[in-house]
Amino acid sequence: MRVVVVGAGPAGVRAVEQLVRAGLAPVWIEEAPDGGGRIYQRPPAGFARGHRALYGADAGRARRLHAALDALKGRADWRPETLVWNIRPHAGMLQVLTRGAIQGEVAFDAAILCTGAMDRVVPIPGWTMPGVTTLGGSQIALKAQGVAIGARPALVGTGPLLWLAALQYLKAGAPPALVLDTTDFATKLRAAPGMLWNAPTLLRGLRYTAALKRSGVPVAEGATPLAIEGNGTVAALRWRDAAGREAVTECDAVALGWGLKPEAQLADLAGVPFAFDAVQRGWVPRRDAAGRTPVAGIYLAGDGAAIGGAEVAELAGARAALALLADRGLPADLALVTHLDRRLRTEARFRLALERAFPFPAHLAAAMPDGTLLCRCEAITAGELRAAALSPAPEMNRAKALSRVGMGRCQGRVCGPPAAEVLAAALGVPVAQAGRLRGQPPVKPIPLVQGA
Incomplete structure (x- = not known):
């Protein structure tokens, strides 16, 4: 069985750890030069500040994660500086770019997507x-x-x-x-x-x-x-x-x-359905508590599935790997499964309270002045998007066609959530009804190589 893990942050490290323990050698793809994710991002060689200064109270957790990362690299097909820019789940293929050069496709029987999150502005x-x-x-x-x-x-x-x-x-x-x-x-x-x-x-x-x-x-x-x-x-x-x-x-x-929003473009391209999370006030891919999605062979873990933080990402990465092993009839540590399920339920309750303590200020986005540059890639203002609502544009993808909002370099990763708030307010409908921008390949800009 050929398993691919996309991402080497907390979720990816713990997913690979469980797969390796089961005797597998997964393909392990990371966009950055090294793993650790954003919260435990490693500094360059020769960096003067130590773990305590960089990670504070999480220094011990960062050391353990980095140690596990280094130990696992030699037991997996480790591919840093590699961007997965498209996924074709039914063909079992990832399309990748390594160090700026298109490298073709990576075949897989199952994939765990640990794609992390980005800031919501x-x-x-x-x-x-x-x-x-x-x-x-x-x-x-x-x-x-x-x-x-x-x-x-x-x-x-x-x-x-x-x-x-x-x-x-x-x-x-x-x-x-x-x-x-x-x-x-x-x-x-x-x-x-x-x-x-x-x-x-x-x-x-x-x-x-x-x-x-x-x-x-x-x-x-x-x-x-x-x-x-x-x-x-x-x-x-x-x-x-x-x-x-x-x-x-x-x-x-x-x-x-x-707050943060999931980097869920690959899940979208894989055909995973999305649901609106009213508490996090955003769209998240559907999966069960173990990370299984409705698309066979596709598993999600960490903040790329729903925002939970680094500690939850470690738990979810291990749990998704154990779900994959169980689904394929391979031995899985049942005691660990029980422990992880209990911890994840507790952390979900904590996350619910945390989201309520620090809510996304939807009212600020909805009241954005007309002259404010909303989509910086295409230089679209909030006023221009409101004009599109009158065209009419009853949802985000129609608004994109009429105004070009979300059609630039970031493909709506930055402007999509606030644009939905602006559009919903202009239409007088709940933001869930305004919908979300559909994912398109490539998930990030890639070079056009002559002859490729």
């Missing part, structure tokens, strides 16, 4: 200016390049990543000029009892928040970002506090992020 005026990145991008700058995005950045959004990134920047010597959380304290407090399902993580988050506030870094909760200002480069963030007062904070960079 709400465009605001000035967000396309140099010096503006995502919260995840600001972390990657620290971990993979050893640099900050600015000496005094403003961090804007909501969710645990906002506070974690702020603390990491503080410790790295680039204290944020402002941490702006669009969620008010009362909303977080109401969700707190549900987060007791993972008390250690809750307590760690509270420590992060307290440490940041004690440091003197300005913090605004329940606030609204209005615009990023500057003449060609970032100079300030204009915002409104919870009481409705406007303020301007000088800064030299801005990081934006309102």
Whole structure:
């Protein structure tokens, strides 16, 4: 049996670990030069900062994951710097690109897709200016390049990543000029009892928040970002506090992020149906608790299936591999299956509370000013998308045909979720009714090679 695992983050590492234990040598494909995923991204050789400085309280988990990754590379068909840009499940084929060159196809009997996630953003005026990145991008700058995005950045959004990134920047010597959380304290407090399902993580988050506030870094909760200002480069963030007062904070960079969204394009191309998750306020591929999808031979794990975080990704990666083994009649550790199922149920309860504590600010996306550049690839404004709604465009794919929103380099990976909020508000319908942009190959830009 030829098994392919796509992704070498927490989910991919633990999936490969279980497959190797069962005597298989899977093809293991990773887009980056090395594994670890974004949360445990490895720095380049010779990087001066250690695990504790890079990963904080997760240093031990990062070390263990990296050790497992290194031990498994020689026991699998390890293929780094390889992009899977299309999948044909019924033919059992992945189409890949390695180090910028098209390498043809990789055959498989079963595939575990551990494709991870990306930041979810709400465009605001000035967000396309140099010096503006995502919260995840600001972390990657620290971990993979050893640099900050600015000496005094403003961090804007909501969710645990906002506070974690702020603390990491503080410790790295680039204290944020402002941490702006669009969620008010009362909303977080109401969700707190549900987060007791993972008390250690809750307590760690509270420590992060307290440490940041004690440091003197300005913090605004329940606030609204209005615009990023500057003449060609970032100079300030204009915002409104919870009481409705406007303020301007000088800064030299801005990081934006309102949680994460699954990188589920390959699941889409594989024919996996999607469902709207009202709590995460986004579309997720359908799969059971073990990672099985309705498409035979296709399994999903980690944040590419639904946002759960690095710890859940490790559990889900192992569980998907065990499901695959069981489905193929190969021995699987039943005691481990029981343990993983119990842990995943508990973590699902915690994630539900976490999503309620840090909700996506749909109202900000829906009220986006007409002149705001919504789709940066195609230079489409929110006003132009609203005009498409009158054309009429009753759902996102029709709006794409009429306005070109989501038709550029990112194929709607960045603009798709906020565009759906804008369209739904213009139509006066629930955002689920506005639908989602369908995936198209290639999932990311690939070179056109003469004769290929």
